[in-house]
Amino acid sequence: MFKRFRQNRIDEATRRRNRENILSISDFILPLFIVDGSNICEELDSMPEVFHLSVDQIEPYLKPLVDAGLETVLLFGVPSEKGIDQASDEKGIVQNAIRTIKQVFPDLGVICDVCICSFSEDGHCHVGDNDKTIEILAHIALSYAEAGADAVAPSDMMDGRVFFMRRVLNAAGFDTPIISYAAKFASGFYGPFRSAADCAPQEGDRKGYQMDFCNGNEALAEIWADVEEGAAGIIVKPALTYLDIVSRAKSELAGDYPIIAYNVSGEYMLLRSGVDQGIIADSVIYESLMSMKRAGANRIISYFVPWWIRNSGRFE
Numbered sequence: 283m284f285k286r287f288r289q290n291r292i293d294e295a296t297r298r299r300n301r302e303n304i305l306s307i308s309d310f311i312l313p314l315f316i317v318d319g320s321n322i323c324e325e326l327d328s329m330p331e332v333f334h335l336s337v338d339q340i341e342p343y344l345k346p347l348v349d350a351g352l353e354t355v356l357l358f359g360v361p362s363e364k365g366i367d368q369a370s371d372e373k374g375i376v377q378n379a380i381r382t383i384k385q386v387f388p389d390l391g392v393i394c395d396v397c398i399c400s401f402s403e404d405g406h407c408h409v410g411d412n413d414k415t416i417e418i419l420a421h422i423a424l425s426y427a428e429a430g431a432d433a434v435a436p437s438d439m440m441d442g443r444v445f446f447m448r449r450v451l452n453a454a455g456f457d458t459p460i461i462s463y464a465a466k467f468a469s470g471f472y473g474p475f476r477s478a479a480d481c482a483p484q485e486g487d488r489k490g491y492q493m494d495f496c497n498g499n500e501a502l503a504e505i506w507a508d509v510e511e512g513a514a515g516i517i518v519k520p521a522l523t524y525l526d527i528v529s530r531a532k533s534e535l536a537g538d539y540p541i542i543a544y545n546v547s548g549e550y551m552l553l554r555s556g557v558d559q560g561i562i563a564d565s566v567i568y569e570s571l572m573s574m575k576r577a578g579a580n581r582i583i584s585y586f587v588p589w590w591i592r593n594s595g596r597f598e
């Protein structure tokens with residue numbers, strides 16, 4: 283007597299009926315890069331099908347995506363001139379973008395990445411001192427909350443930033459959720475993003491604050507700490523080479539907190555170029571996105587959203 287596993291794979295209808303995980307547009311969060319100026323909707327050299335958008339171009343750009351069911355975006359501000367103060371300016375690009383989106387697409391969820399690396403002269407995510415940095419970050423987060431953000435997502439990896447941000451938000455009367463990049467690794471896979479967001483460190487690297495990719499237990503400790511400090515959800519970043527962390531977070535947090543996998547720029551570009559150059563079939567994109575879901579991600583931040591919308595009919 284042996285088991286007949288193949289009975290459940292015999293044809294497409296049977297496979298569909300037995301599928302454990304399904305991807306849909308609801309799984310995705312799309313990153314957007316907001317720039318100063320007007321009339322800018324410029325495809326990036328470093329990332330095809332990813333754009334720099336001025337605030338006035340958000341509506342035409344997003345309309346077809348929202349019509350296709352997109353539920354959430356993640357905003358990054360890319361100012362034309364450096365200066366950390368702009369990041370918390372109520373008339374800053376991100377704040378303007380939030381208000382515009384909320385006006386045109388009231389049901390679209392808006393998460394704002396909170397970090398200073400695109401705003402700071404030296405391209406680092408801190409000002410030299412951990413505790414001074416978390417004060418700045420908390421005030422940036424507050425200005426995003428005041429502009430109407432649905433959630434703020436600190437991506438700096440300073441210690442205590444969730445604790446401090448929660449306190450500042452609460453004191454101002456905002457219960458805006460903090461979705462923390464709790465386990466963010468010092469990864470080589472951020473390369474294309476750094477030119478998109480103009481945030482490459484001028485000197486040195488981010489290894490003094492982002493996590494050592496040799497460590498898994500430490501990632502779980504970071505995740506627990508952020509949850510205890512008040513995070514409403516956590517992000518694991520990058521995604522593909524860190525699915526072990528997604529899976530461990532899923533089981534250790536017992537499903538109590540949403541886990542989001544960030545399918546970062548380098549992952550996007552590797553698959554994208556492989557497919558665009560005809561090296562590999564584009565079904566590997568679906569396969570990779572599904573691996574994040576299967577590992578336990580509740581949502582996936584990905585530049586593949588437009589690709590998914592164009593191709594999901596073949597996979598759904």
Ligand code: PBG
Pocket residue numbers: 395397399407437438471472473474475476481488545546547548
């Ligand atoms: C900024 C930030 C980075 C990414 C998201 N937020 C870059 C970095 O930490 O160097 C990377 C996203 C991507 O590669 O898609 N703190």
